[in-house]
Amino acid sequence: MLFPSTAAPRLPAACAGAVLFALGGGACAATNAPEWTFSGFGTVGAVHSDERQADYASSSMKADGAGRSAGWSRHVDSKLGGQLDVTVGERWSAVLQVVTEQRLDYSYQPRVEWANVKYQVTPELAVRVGRIAMPMFIAAEYRKVGYAYPWVRPPIEVYGVLPLGSSDGVDLNWRWNGDAMRSTTQVLVGRTDIPLYDGARLRGHAIAGLSHTVEQGAFSARASLVTARLSLSLFPELFQALDSFGPEGRDIERRMKIGDKRASALSVGLNYDPGQWFVTGEAGSSKVDGYLGSTRSAYLGGGWRQGSLTPYAGFARVWGTRPGGPSALPSSYGPAAAKVNMALALLLRTVPSQSTLSAGLRWDAAPNLAIKLQHERIATHAGSRGMFINTAPDYQSGRTAQVSSAALDFVF
Amino acid sequence: MRLLRSSRLLAAVLLAACAGLAQGGDLVVIVSARSQVGALRPEQVAAIFLAQAPRFPNGAVANALDQPVGSALRDQFYLGVSGKTPALLKVYWSKMVFTGRAQPPRELAGSAAVRRAVAEDPALIGYIEREALDPSVRPVLLVH
Numbered sequence: 444m445l446f447p448s449t450a451a452p453r454l455p456a457a458c459a460g461a462v463l464f465a466l467g468g469g470a471c472a473a474t475n476a477p478e479w480t481f482s483g484f485g486t487v488g489a490v491h492s493d494e495r496q497a498d499y500a501s502s503s504m505k506a507d508g509a510g511r512s513a514g515w516s517r518h519v520d521s522k523l524g525g526q527l528d529v530t531v532g533e534r535w536s537a538v539l540q541v542v543t544e545q546r547l548d549y550s551y552q553p554r555v556e557w558a559n560v561k562y563q564v565t566p567e568l569a570v571r572v573g574r575i576a577m578p579m580f581i582a583a584e585y586r587k588v589g590y591a592y593p594w595v596r597p598p599i600e601v602y603g604v605l606p607l608g609s610s611d612g613v614d615l616n617w618r619w620n621g622d623a624m625r626s627t628t629q630v631l632v633g634r635t636d637i638p639l640y641d642g643a644r645l646r647g648h649a650i651a652g653l654s655h656t657v658e659q660g661a662f663s664a665r666a667s668l669v670t671a672r673l674s675l676s677l678f679p680e681l682f683q684a685l686d687s688f689g690p691e692g693r694d695i696e697r698r699m700k701i702g703d704k705r706a707s708a709l710s711v712g713l714n715y716d717p718g719q720w721f722v723t724g725e726a727g728s729s730k731v732d733g734y735l736g737s738t739r740s741a742y743l744g745g746g747w748r749q750g751s752l753t754p755y756a757g758f759a760r761v762w763g764t765r766p767g768g769p770s771a772l773p774s775s776y777g778p779a780a781a782k783v784n785m786a787l788a789l790l791l792r793t794v795p796s797q798s799t800l801s802a803g804l805r806w807d808a809a810p811n812l813a814i815k816l817q818h819e820r821i822a823t824h825a826g827s828r829g830m831f832i833n834t835a836p837d838y839q840s841g842r843t844a845q846v847s848s849a850a851l852d853f854v855f
Numbered sequence: 856m857r858l859l860r861s862s863r864l865l866a867a868v869l870l871a872a873c874a875g876l877a878q879g880g881d882l883v884v885i886v887s888a889r890s891q892v893g894a895l896r897p898e899q900v901a902a903i904f905l906a907q908a909p910r911f912p913n914g915a916v917a918n919a920l921d922q923p924v925g926s927a928l929r930d931q932f933y934l935g936v937s938g939k940t941p942a943l944l945k946v947y948w949s950k951m952v953f954t955g956r957a958q959p960p961r962e963l964a965g966s967a968a969v970r971r972a973v974a975e976d977p978a979l980i981g982y983i984e985r986e987a988l989d990p991s992v993r994p995v996l997l998v999h
Contacts, residue, residue, distance in 0.1 A: 482952055528958060538955040557955055566909030566916055576954065584954040591949040616956075618909070623898070625907050658907070660898070718938040751942070807942040810925075854949050 475532040481525070484854045486589040488520030494844035497831035499821070501596050502603050506549040506640075510844065511833050518545040520596060520850050524556070524587055534563045537573075542587050548640040556587065556609060569616045576609045578629050578654035579667050580725055581712040589852035593721070593805050595817045596848075598742040598759035599830045600797055604729045605708045607671060610635050610650045624659040639677065646674040647706075661717040669708045673731060675701040681786050688772050688780060695787070698768055701733035720747045736794035737764045746805070753805040763794035763827055792840065797829030798822050803848075812853045819846040881985040882932060884996040885970065890977040891915065895995045901937035903980055905947065906957035911980075919960035920969055920981040928966070932982045935998035 492499040492510035500508030501519050509516035522544035530536040540557035559573025576584040585591045586602055612633020619626050631652035637645045654667035685696040710727035722745035730737035744757030770787055772780040803817030822843045823829035831838075884900050886892045892911045902908035904919040911917045922929040925941075933939045939947065951957045963969050966983035973981045974991035988994060 480958060484949065484953060524953070526953060528952070528955075530958065540953065540955075559955065561955065571955070585950050588949055588953045591946055591953070618907075620902070620908050620910075622912075625902065718940075718943070810941060811945060854945065854953075 478530045480528040480530075482528070482855060483523070483525040484588045484590055484852070485523040486520050486850050486852050487517075488589075488595065488848060488850040489515055489517050490519040490846060490848045491515050492844050492846045494821075494831070494842065494846075496838040496842070497828060497834040497844075499844060499846050500830075500832045501599060503606055503830070503832060504547055504608075504639075505545050505832065506547050507545075507833060509846065510831070511835065520589065520848065521545075522587060526557070536561045536563075544587070546640075567618045567620075571614050571616070572612075574609050574611050575614050575631060575633065577607050577650075577669060578614075578631060578652050579605070579607075579669055579708060580710050580727065581663075581665050581714060581723065588854070589815075589850060590811070590813055590854045593746050593753055593755050594744065594757065594801070594803060595815050595850045598725075598744070598757065598799065600759040600761035600795070600799060601710075601725055601727055601740045601742050603830050604727070604738045604740060604761060604795065605669075605706065605731070606645060606675075607635065607647055607650070607669065607673075607706075607708075608637075610647070610652070612650065614652075624657060626658075627656045629654045629656075643676045643679075644674075646676075647671040661715055663714045663716075664712065666711045667709070671706050672703050673701055673706045673733075674703050675733075675735075677701075678786075678790065681783065681790065684779075684783050684786075685772075688776055688783070691769070691772055691776075692783075694768075695770060695772070698732075698766060699734045699770070699787070699790070701731065701735065704732035706731040706735075718748070721745060732766070734766060734790050734793070736766050736791075738762065738795060744801075751807040753807070754803070755805065756800075756802040758798070758800055760798045761795050761830070763796045763825070765791050765794045789836070792826065792828045792834070792838075794827055795829050796823065796825040796827040796840075798824065811855060812851070815848070815850045815852065817848045817850075819848070820844075821846055882928060882935075882982050882998045883985050883988060883994040884932075884936075884980065884982045884998065885973050885988070885992040885994055886980050887974050887977045888991055888993050890993065892980075892995060897936040897996065897998070900980070900996055901933075904933075904960060905937065906951060906960075916978050917980055918976075918978050920972055920979050921960040921962045922969065922982070923962050923964050926964075928982070928984065932998060936996075 490509040491514055494510040498508035498511045508519050522542055524542040526540040528538050537560045538557050541553045542556045543551045543553040557574055559571045559575055561569055561571045563569050582592055582597045586597050610631060610633030614629055614631035617628045633650045634648040639645055650671040652669040656665045682696050682700050685692040708729040712725035714723045724743040726741040728739045738761050740761035742757060742759035746753045746755030770791055771784040799819050799821045801817060801819040803815055806814045808814050823840045826840045828834045828838055892913055899912060903917045930941055933944050948959050963972055966987035969981040969983050970987055970992050973979045
């Protein structure tokens with residue numbers, strides 16, 4: 444673990460102290476009228492995939508995508524977000540961001556992405572309490588804001604491996620600037636509880652995150668580490684069935700089921716952007732005890748800015764490792780066991796191994812508006828279904844899909 | 856009469872052209888005449904305006920005062936100190952705003968308004984046309 448177990452209770456106490464300290468100065472802050480700001484962002488997107496045996500989706504938190512459910516899908520990238528900011532005086536501010544996009548239950552029910560109160564202890568140190576996006580990778584915190592990055596979506600091989608999007612808790616941001624080099628360190632603790640579908644939930648507790656960002660001139664780098672204990676109550680029938688197959692069945696259930704299992708993700712990203720061109724590369728590894736297994740992933744992308752046009756290209760890869768130990772019941776258990784074994788094998792195909800070659804064009808058509816066209820060649824590897832969802836039972840790993848995307852990103 | 860009218864038109868056109876040239880002329884980054892801040896480098900100014908540095912190099916707290924979005928002065932300023940085009944600047948602030956990190960600086964329209972505000976508050980830093988300089992403020996950087 445990154446933090447000793449005593450760190451978690453101490454942080455909220457420190458934060459409460461900060462709040463009290465601030466309230467002491469409240470009389471002076473109260474003379475400042477609150478300043479409200481409303482802003483928003485969105486994407487209208489359409490994606491086509493020629494893979495008829497599986498859906499291409501931008502994340503595992505989507506109900507469907509392009510390919511098997513429909514040749515064209517508008518659900519992969521389309522979304523709308525609104526944000527309300529309020530600032531009171533020099534030190535207090537709050538943010539509420541709500542995003543609507545397709546969810547696992549097919550609905551577009553809005554979800555609160557950010558909801559926190561920030562107290563600026565000093566110009567360099569800030570404390571936030573509330574819902575905070577996970578500080579993973581370079582772009583994870585603004586991954587829903589298509590306008591903010593060159594490509595249609597952040598590479599799913601890197602950004603899609605851990606289903607943790609945000610944490611409800613506390614974080615500290617500390618900025619320390621040298622003469623030319625500027626650094627920001629962020630520590631975060633919290634928990635999360637996300638409804639998926641049919642009563643299934645994703646729960647994370649003891650979430651701890653540490654990220655460090657360095658900027659110098661055109662160069663920036665970020666390293667981050669997140670650990671948590673995860674519970675994912677999907678596939679209850681399978682685990683119930685395993686339970687009835689004696690010690691072997693219960694052993695598989697214990698190792699595969701994600702019930703209060705340790706999860707961690709580590710990433711390092713580099714970006715060089717002198718203005719005329721840019722190159723970005725990130726590498727990460729994740730590990731979830733249970734059927735999600737562990738992954739290593741990386742991408743490299745770059746582009747050239749020519750007036751309002753930015754052609755770009757990239758390569759992304761994820762290598763998955765299935766959880767160790769036996770993952771099938773002995774054949775002596777008969778045909779019932781064979782059925783369970785088949786379900787287990789399908790489940791373990793979700794540990795992703797996939798590579799994507801992509802090329803695209805961003806056109807900054809107007810202030811606040813970008814139009815993007817992108818083509819990707821995606822191959823799955825090593826018996827896995829990659830990052831595809833809704834795979835047909837006879838889906839064969841090693842297939843190649845051609846995926847084309849068009850997106851219109853806007854901010855206001 | 857007709858001659859007079861066309862000479863007026865010519866004068867108006869010349870005036871507009873001069874204004875256009877002035878728009879493309881030098882601009883100066885200013886602090887209050889009462890401020891202790893010395894000369895600044897372009898990247899130090901950019902860091903303050905991009906909410907990356909909360910203080911001047913001498914340790915005093917710094918607050919940036921911007922010109923309105925779409926003004927030629929603003930575009931010239933950011934291109935000069937940070938190399939960012941209006942589109943890249945919009946991308947930058949989208950990242951900052953939608954991650955709750957910071958809001959863009961307060962805006963005031965016109966060099967005179969910015970100069971008046973900066974003159975009164977030593978924590979403020981702004982930029983104006985070079986021609987708008989007066990002794991109430993002190994230039995800390997010249998942007999061509």
